[in-house]
Amino acid sequence: MSTTALLLTLIFVFIPIILSKTLGLQLEKDTVIATVRSTVQLLLVGFVLKFVFDSESYLFIFLMVSLMIGAAVQNARKKGQQIKGITWKLIVTFVLLEVLTQGILLGFKIVPATAQYIISLTGMVIGNSMVLSILFLNRFVAEVETHRSESELILSLGGTPKQAIHRQLIRSIQASMIPTIESQKTIGLVQLPGMMSGQIIAGADPLEAVQFQILVVFLLLTTAALTSVCLGLLSYPTLFNERMQMIQRGNDSSDE
Amino acid sequence: MTIWEKVIRLKSETTTRLYEPAIHFQKVSYKVKDTEILKEVTGSFPKHRITTLVGPSGAGKTTLLKMCNGLLSPTSGEVYVEGLPLQDISPIQLRRQAGMVLQNSPVMDGSVYDNLSLPLRLQGKELSEEKATDILNQVGLDRKYLRRDSRNLSGGQQQKVSIARTLLNESNILLLDEITSALDPSSLREVEELIRKLNEVHQITVVWITHNLEQAKRMGHYAWIMIDGQLVQTGNISALQHSDDPSVERFLRGEFK
Structure with missing residues (x-):
């Protein structure tokens, strides 16, 4: 150009x-x-x-990946201020996801271990994971607030915090995963994925671009599932204290 | 009859009018940020009796009730349940012992049976159909309700289901928060009858928050009047009619709700 x-x-x-x-x-x-x-x-x-x-240095690849994760954490944590220790929970989630996906990709030699592949795929995985984290956190915080009385009912019947928050957790995980699954159902029909379009414009063989896009589609399914489940399991305990009470927020007087 | 019940019976036979406290509050305060919701409340809910808890909105009644089963802990002071300080009882144990029913006790999606089996499912156990029928009969509903969708029940029926659900934990203390305020007069009478029966037959200690002064008089052996986070008066409800406290007087005249 x-x-x-x-x-x-x-x-x-x-x-x-x-x-x-x-x-x-x-x-x-x-x-x-x-x-x-x-x-x-x-x-x-x-x-x-x-x-x-x-x-071609692994040190620089490592630094680059760390930078991407850092930026994603910085962005997503604003949505989870209510959740104590959200920063490190996001770090754990992103790092776990990165290690797992790259481990599989490089371990099985699905892609070559070069900076081009590692950094591009990390960008896609972490970028999507960040958006998903925000979706999940928004939904989770809202679900917890809306269904507070349901949680208190379960606690008051002698349930554990995990039982008390189970439905809200499941609903939030579903809600944050559904857009990824749905958009993949129509992929290629309505819009061409940005990465594939980019490759085609840059002169790659469309079939080759498609193969690579399939890899990305599958990768993003794992990203969606792992991000919401991991973040969910790390987050819910912070909503309760050691006496199995829901932590009160703001100036909730808990009297009508 | 459990050993505990035997002890209770023996005690009620030997000591006629001396009630030990089921729940005792010792200088209990509760603060959220800078707002004081409860201010040094000291008092008891006597065992095997019905205590009604009245007072205007925002008096801290619900907060106090939630402390009885450990859904909230006091900011300062101490709550004792059957003589034990709250923090010495495991929360799960305490909540089964002191069952709670709320005004809009949410009935969960699903059938009446699904709702009734909830307390046992939380312990990984199953509820037998017989036991479910039994408890339904106790609250005045029959077997055919078991498979009904709980969302389609009337307000009174839902409230009975939620009382039955709480009873399945075999609680010996019942904490009730405005459980009849959304009910029509005939359901209201039925629920009152049910609670009276539970108290008389099963010796369950009842703590009942109500806005309805007439109900408090009808149902309560004792009453607590709370205003603005403070326990202003306790005792026999008819004695309270002649209170010297101007704010109690104003409340009883219905000047603030």
Whole structure:
């Protein structure tokens, strides 16, 4: 792509800005910030990736993966402020997921152990896991609040915290996994996945691109399942104290 | 008859009017952030008796009730259940011993049987059909309700199911929170009869929160009046009618709800 062509893509930024101004959507500032940030971040990543790929050093791959996990944790933890120790719970989830998926991919020699593969696949796995964590945490916090009386009923009948939160946990795990499963049912029919499109544009054989995309689809199923289950099991105990009481939030007076 | 019941019978025969406390509060306070919900409450709920707990909204009644089965712990002070400090009893044990029924005790999805079997399922046990029928009869419902969808029952029937569900834990203390406030007059009478029977026949200690002063008088051997997080008066309900405390007087006249 020539520099002129790249500059011309700015037209796609002006359209929303003009619309925002005319209709008073007040999104101009955010659009500009998003444009600048995405450009700078992507260019930066481009240079970093080029450097890492050229260096062929595992240390740099490790640092890159750590950086990705760090950024994902930073982003997702905002949604789980109510859950004590959410930062390390997210770290455990992402690291477990990364070790497991890369372990299988590299262990069975499904993909070669080069920076190109490790970093790209990590990006997809951790990126999806981050979005899923946010979905899961939003849903879980809401479920717990809405069905508080149900949980208290089970506790009051002599149930354990795990029994008291079981239904909410299951519902949140389902809710966060369903979009991944559903979108994979229509994959290829409605939209071509970004990675596959990218490969095809870059000149790869469509069939080869498809094979790789299948790998990614399967990988994302594991990502969805593992993220919500792991985060769920790590999170629910923090909603209770050692006396098996639900921890009160805010200024809930618990009297009508 | 369990040994415990024998002891109780023996005791009630030998000591006529001396009631030991089932639950005792010693300077119990409860704070959420800077709001004091309970302020140094000291008092007892006598064993084998019905104590009604009245007072305006926000007086801390529900908070106090939740302390009786360890759903909440006091910020300061001590709660004793049958003479033992709360923290010395395992929460699960305590909650089976002191069963709770709430105003909108959620009936869970599924049949009446599914609801009744919940306390046992939580212990990994099964509820026999006979036992389920037995407990239904006790609360005045017959066998045919067992397979009914609990969501389709009337308010009164749902409340009876939730009382039956609590009874399956063989609790000797029943904690009731406004259990009749959503019921029509005839269901209300039935539930009152049921509680009276449970108290008289099975010697179950009852603590009953109610907004309804008439109900408190009808049902309670004793009453607690709570206002603004404080226990302002306890005793025989008719004695309370002649209270010197101006806030109790105002409450009894119905000036604040």
